[in-house]
Amino acid sequence: MSFYMFKGRYSTDALRALVDTPQDREAAAGAMIESMGGKLHHLFFCFGDDDVMALIEAPDDDTMAACALVVGASGTMSGGSTIKLMTSKEAMKAMEAAGKGRAAYQAVGS
Template sequence: MSFYMFKGQYSTDSLRSLVEKPQDREAAAGKLIAALGGKLHHLFFCFGEDDVMALIEAPSDEVMAACALVVGASGTMAGGSTTKLMTSKEAMSAMKRAQEGQKSYQPVAS
């Protein structure tokens, strides 16, 4: 399974609703992600550009996209983004493959 970082900004209506009636959004997000075959590891509320950040493990890009589509279609978020993450082990494997690929690459000539 792959890891993803979702960052999002709640809509004004959603923020208003959360102030008027506080809700456990981690439970709601976890239920959605589990229903689609993934796992919510953490959901954090943030200061700054984003309101929430989540660390999600999903079996495929398709499952993660489905999660994002459900949330996006609900109108809960005003915006957001998903970043696919790599473990250090996966990054090391990519570095080794790059080392091999470098042998057949010709950079731009000066």
């Protein structure tokens, strides 16, 4: 399973609804993600450009894309993005592969 960080911005209508009637969005998101074979590890509300950030574990990119599409199609978000995360072990594997591939790469200006 892979890890992903979903960042999202609620629409004005969704924010108004949350203020009028506070709701546990972590439970709602977790149920949907679990129904698709994934796991919601954390959902954080935050300040700044985004309103929420979620750490999600999903079996593959297709599953994570489907989860993001469900949320996007609901109309409650005005924007968002998904970032695929790598463990240190996965990053080390990529670094080793890059070391092997370096000989075949010609840098700009060389």
